[in-house]
Amino acid sequence: MLDPYILQQLAIGLSLGMIYALMAIGFTLIFGVLNVVNFAHGEVYTIGAFAGLMAISAFGPPLLVVLFIALAAGALAGFGLERLAFRPFRRFSDEASLKSRAMREATLMSSLAMSIIAREAMEMIFGSQFQTVDLAYLINKPIHIGPITIVNGDLIILGVTLVMLGGLQWLLKKSPIGLSIRAVSNNALGAKYCGINTDRTIIITFVIGSAMGALAGILVGLYYGAIFPSMGFTPGIKAFVAMVMGGLSSVPGAVISAIILGLSESLSTSFMPSVWSDMVAYAFLLLTLIFFPQGLFGARRERV
Amino acid sequence: MTPILELDHLTRAFGGLKAVDDVTTQVNQGELFGLIGPNGAGKTTLFNLISGFTPPSSGEVRFKGEVITGLSAHKIAHKGMSRTFQNLRVFPNMTVFDNISVGALGMIGVGPMSSLFGGKARAKEISERSYEMLERVGLADHADDLAANLSYGKRKYLEIARALAMKPELLILDEPAAGMNDSETTELAQFITGLNKEGLTIMLVEHDMGLVMGICERLVVLASGRKIADDVPAVVRQDPGVLEAYLGGDEG
Numbered sequence: 001m002l003d004p005y006i007l008q009q010l011a012i013g014l015s016l017g018m019i020y021a022l023m024a025i026g027f028t029l030i031f032g033v034l035n036v037v038n039f040a041h042g043e044v045y046t047i048g049a050f051a052g053l054m055a056i057s058a059f060g061p062p063l064l065v066v067l068f069i070a071l072a073a074g075a076l077a078g079f080g081l082e083r084l085a086f087r088p089f090r091r092f093s094d095e096a097s098l099k100s101r102a103m104r105e106a107t108l109m110s111s112l113a114m115s116i117i118a119r120e121a122m123e124m125i126f127g128s129q130f131q132t133v134d135l136a137y138l139i140n141k142p143i144h145i146g147p148i149t150i151v152n153g154d155l156i157i158l159g160v161t162l163v164m165l166g167g168l169q170w171l172l173k174k175s176p177i178g179l180s181i182r183a184v185s186n187n188a189l190g191a192k193y194c195g196i197n198t199d200r201t202i203i204i205t206f207v208i209g210s211a212m213g214a215l216a217g218i219l220v221g222l223y224y225g226a227i228f229p230s231m232g233f234t235p236g237i238k239a240f241v242a243m244v245m246g247g248l249s250s251v252p253g254a255v256i257s258a259i260i261l262g263l264s265e266s267l268s269t270s271f272m273p274s275v276w277s278d279m280v281a282y283a284f285l286l287l288t289l290i291f292f293p294q295g296l297f298g299a300r301r302e303r304v
Numbered sequence: 305m306t307p308i309l310e311l312d313h314l315t316r317a318f319g320g321l322k323a324v325d326d327v328t329t330q331v332n333q334g335e336l337f338g339l340i341g342p343n344g345a346g347k348t349t350l351f352n353l354i355s356g357f358t359p360p361s362s363g364e365v366r367f368k369g370e371v372i373t374g375l376s377a378h379k380i381a382h383k384g385m386s387r388t389f390q391n392l393r394v395f396p397n398m399t400v401f402d403n404i405s406v407g408a409l410g411m412i413g414v415g416p417m418s419s420l421f422g423g424k425a426r427a428k429e430i431s432e433r434s435y436e437m438l439e440r441v442g443l444a445d446h447a448d449d450l451a452a453n454l455s456y457g458k459r460k461y462l463e464i465a466r467a468l469a470m471k472p473e474l475l476i477l478d479e480p481a482a483g484m485n486d487s488e489t490t491e492l493a494q495f496i497t498g499l500n501k502e503g504l505t506i507m508l509v510e511h512d513m514g515l516v517m518g519i520c521e522r523l524v525v526l527a528s529g530r531k532i533a534d535d536v537p538a539v540v541r542q543d544p545g546v547l548e549a550y551l552g553g554d555e556g
Binding site: 176179180182183186187189190191192193194195196197198 | 355376377378381382386387389393394395396397398402405406407409410411426427430466467470
């Protein structure tokens with residue numbers, strides 16, 4: 001029988017991992033279609049949290065509606081982000097420039113710029129301190145299961161994430177738009193000559209990835225009751241690590257890595273101070289880059 | 305004979321170099337047409353001008369009587385022109401079946417909403433079309449294999465099947481025989497002729513004379529970006545300008 005404390009940590013770690021997974025998917029999908037890292041992904045997460053918060057303070061809708069508002073805000077943010085920070089650099093349609101180093105570097109700077117602008121704007125509007133969240137919306141009601149205590153947020157996060165992952169899997173494997181996303185990830189030019197509108201596919205990819213990131217933001221905001229403009233930074237880094245561990249453009253790889261990361265962080269608090277738990281992610285990143293430069297699951301996994 | 309594709313004084317300059325220099329010709333409905341030329345003659349550039357990859361410096365391209373210069377590649381594909389690539393562009397990490405489905409999907413064309421809530425009828429149409437094409441090129445047994453695991457020759461056929469899934473009116477094959485041995489080339493020649501007999505207009509872009517001379521009804525020869533011959537193979541074969549371009553003045 002496992003020690004109850006360990007079980008407790010595993011439950012918390014699973015929630016954490018699921019949140020990282022939701023965020024990592026956005027990174028992974030976008031890396032798949034464009035070979036670039038979207039550095040504004042953390043801010044999309046924050047935008048999701050703030051959109052939910054504003055909905056709550058404006059008209060107090062049911063939790064499910066709050067989650068949908070966050071999703072919609074994320075989708076909108078993803079659309080705008082692609083238009084402002086990525087599309088302007090895609091002037092040539094040949095593959096050499098579509099996935100070139102120059103593109104990577106240019107969009108790295110532009111997405112970073114967008115992230116700074118978004119964060120500063122939120123600080124100007126809302127201030128940099130924690131926002132108060134209506135207590136009725138917090139998802140931290142304790143639930144006792146045998147010797148351990150979890151909160152209803154753990155179940156909600158688990159449920160919502162599983163629904164999103166299932167939906168994404170269906171979308172990618174069964175729907176026409178998923179087929180286009182996979183085709184563009186595999187070979188953008190080939191897809192274009194098959195009559196696929198690559199620009200539109202890229203936008204849709206941003207919309208889907210950002211919606212999921214924003215959902216993660218509102219879930220965490222309500223789980224901890226802490227919503228503030230720079231809240232997206234740390235989870236952004238964790239999700240980035242999960243993406244690298246998973247092999248950059250593999251959705252299943254990123255999800256599994258995110259869960260491993262969440263569980264490890266949570267368990268690490270049993271033998272080291274909790275403020276140090278962020279080190280786990282950095283250690284994983286270093287170890288992955290040194291020993292598994294293709295990701296933990298190898299390079300030949302199916303992309304997206 | 306009605307032309308399906310017309311090239312009207314097409315020129316493409318890169319700096320001072322004219323990769324394609326004032327080329328005018330046409331491809332007729334139902335024709336098996338060949339575009340040949342030695343390395344660096346401008347075949348690929350001309351091809352890219354036709355398929356919407358690069359805009360021309362001057363001149364225009366008409367497809368089914370409609371000007372298509374400046375349209376983006378996927379729109380030209382929707383109009384019924386599909387192509388294969390010299391260095392293959394299959395989707396390596398997708399199954400053979402999914403690869404072909406992309407072609408069928410591109411042909412049907414989807415709006416942003418209908419792509420999400422596509423409806424069963426269209427999904428069925430896509431999958432039926434895809435299986436039909438798989439049968440056609442003899443890859444039905446490999447439907448669930450990853451494209452990356454196919455042999456080079458099979459991947460070539462996969463790409464052709466993907467292009468055919470788009471129900472093209474004009475199929476452009478970019479050096480399909482590259483990297484194939486003689487028996488494979490013969491088989492490919494039969495396959496291409498078969499497609500053409502069914503009424504499909506085909507344009508073959510080739511570096512190698514063998515295949516083209518054997519099956520094409522009409523040939524255009526490019527050298528240094530210019531059209532130096534435009535006739536049936538028997539005449540082109542005897543053309544002193546063509547011989548010189550291919551073999552070099554001194555040795556020829």
